[in-house]
Amino acid sequence: MITQDLFYVIDCLRKGDLVGLPTETVYGLAGNAFDPQVVSRIFEVKNRPHFDPLIVHTDRIEKVFGFVESMPPQAIILAENFWAGAITLVLPRKPIIPDLVTSGLETVAVRIPNHSLALRVLAGLDFPLAAPSANPFGYVSPTQAQHVEEQLGTKISCVLDGGNCEIGIESTIVGFENEQVIIYRQGGITVEQIEAIIGQVQVQAHSSSQPKAAGMLASHYAPKKPFMIGQIPFLLEKYGKQKIGVLSFEKDYGLEKQIILSKKGNLAEAAQRLFWAMRELDGMDIDLIISELAPEIGLGRAINDRLQRAGAEKKE
Ligand code: TXA
Ligand code: MG
Numbered sequence: 001m002i003t004q005d006l007f008y009v010i011d012c013l014r015k016g017d018l019v020g021l022p023t024e025t026v027y028g029l030a031g032n033a034f035d036p037q038v039v040s041r042i043f044e045v046k047n048r049p050h051f052d053p054l055i056v057h058t059d060r061i062e063k064v065f066g067f068v069e070s071m072p073p074q075a076i077i078l079a080e081n082f083w084a085g086a087i088t089l090v091l092p093r094k095p096i097i098p099d100l101v102t103s104g105l106e107t108v109a110v111r112i113p114n115h116s117l118a119l120r121v122l123a124g125l126d127f128p129l130a131a132p133s134a135n136p137f138g139y140v141s142p143t144q145a146q147h148v149e150e151q152l153g154t155k156i157s158c159v160l161d162g163g164n165c166e167i168g169i170e171s172t173i174v175g176f177e178n179e180q181v182i183i184y185r186q187g188g189i190t191v192e193q194i195e196a197i198i199g200q201v202q203v204q205a206h207s208s209s210q211p212k213a214a215g216m217l218a219s220h221y222a223p224k225k226p227f228m229i230g231q232i233p234f235l236l237e238k239y240g241k242q243k244i245g246v247l248s249f250e251k252d253y254g255l256e257k258q259i260i261l262s263k264k265g266n267l268a269e270a271a272q273r274l275f276w277a278m279r280e281l282d283g284m285d286i287d288l289i290i291s292e293l294a295p296e297i298g299l300g301r302a303i304n305d306r307l308q309r310a311g312a313e314k315k316e
Contacts, residue, residue: 002145003158006117010124012157018045020134020148021057021121022162023113025086025170025188026141026275027148028057028131029156033067036098039130043100045155048137053103054130055088055171056110059122064110067094067128072176074198081197084114086167086188090175101130111171117162133170134159140221140278140310143168147279168272169302174201186302188271221275222310223282228290229311235290245281247291247307257284267299274303278310 003009012019013031016038021030029046031038033056043050058064061079064071069092071079078087093108102108113119122129133141134148142148145161153159172187174194181201183191194201225245228235232246232253246258250265259277261270281289291307294300 001153001158002149002161004161006120006124006160009121009158009160013121013125013129017157018042018155019157020142020145020152020159021118021129021131022115022145022160022165023057023118023131024115024166025113026143026165026168027134027145027159027162028055028113028118028129029134029148029152030057030129030131032125033057033101033128033130034096034098035127036100039098039100042130042132045152046132046135046137048132050100051103052132052137053105053109054101054132055173056097056101056108056128057113057118057122057131058110058128059084059112059119061112063128064091064112067097068092068108068110069094072179074181075174075176077198078174078194079112082189082193083112084119085112086114086171087111087194088171088173088187090173090184107175109173115162115166117160121160138222140223140275140282141170143272143275147275164272164276166272167268168274168276169299169306172302186305188299188302190298191301192298221278221306222312223278223289225282225286226288227278227310228288229293229307230290232290232292239288239290242287243285245284245286245289247277247281247289249292249294251292257281257286261294261303267294267297267303270294271299271303274306 018031021028088111090107143165145159148159167188172189173185175182183203294303
């Protein structure tokens with residue numbers, strides 16, 4: 001059920017239910033992060049492997065200190081600059097965070113989302129919310145309440161309708177190892193924005209063998225249809241005999257089944273529309289989706305990361 005009733009949503013969460021929660025990045029599948037039984041249901045509902053830890057959401061930095069041991073100076077600077085916002089900080093956890101949330105790691109991923117409804121829900125609770133993106137594991141993340149309702153509606157109490165997600169791709173995940181700042185997953189806050197504040201950081205190439213974040217698994221964010229990345233004219237030539245849907249960055253290829261992410265070539269607009277576009281194409285009467293990459297700067301890097309992983313061979 002999709003609802004706009006904030007108090008109902010808060011009530012559900014207090015009772016230990018799971019809800020679809022809007023954020024500025026993507027919709028989350030949220031539940032009490034302090035309750036291992038609730039957290040266990042999040043994994044079940046998403047069909048998510050237990051080696052893949054969850055992000056814990058709260059609304060105020062003072063509350064963060066209730067469940068993390070400490071914040072390195074660079075984490076404090078990033079929090080001051082980008083919270084509430086699309087950045088997740090990986091910090092040493094206190095024992096109050098159940099093992100299940102962190103997959104046994106001694107760190108916990110934390111974020112204050114920048115969405116007025118999410119913040120009001122969080123302010124009404126005396127516990128933080130564990131919330132992975134509200135999609136079945138491996139599929140495209142939801143950016144509208146309807147996306148959550150379609151895929152998980154029967155398994156959760158309700159979805160809070162917060163409209164279209166403004167950013168449209170997940171948060172940037174940042175860790176701190178031996179005084180080094182490491183980006184584990186690119187996302188809504190760009191590497192350039194982070195480097196402008198704290199200087200050069202390391203961007204970790206994702207590895208599917210030893211994932212620190214499942215967002216790092218090669219095959220992720222994937223539509224069900226085969227998904228190819230490359231030069232559109234070349235791919236059209238190569239697969240021309242099949243029914244093709246095209247996902248282009250800004251160019252109009254004059255095709256019937258085509259979605260242009262941003263006619264103005266605007267990266268923020270492209271990011272906002274990316275997952276919606278993948279879902280739309282997935283639902284069309286086509287055999288495969290072909291896509292080109294965005295320019296490899298700013299948000300384009302996070303967009304390309306998602307496209308490349310949607311295009312990666314499924315290994316499971
Ligand atoms: O924008 C977002 O981050 C959204 C919204 C709902 O906040 N959430 C999201 O969650 O994308 P999810 O579960 O789809 O991705 C969270 C990522 C996972 O890939 C997980 O492995 C990583 O965060 N992660 C969680 N705890 C971690 C830790 N202690 N160390 C490293 N990575 C961690
Ligand atoms: Mg996800």
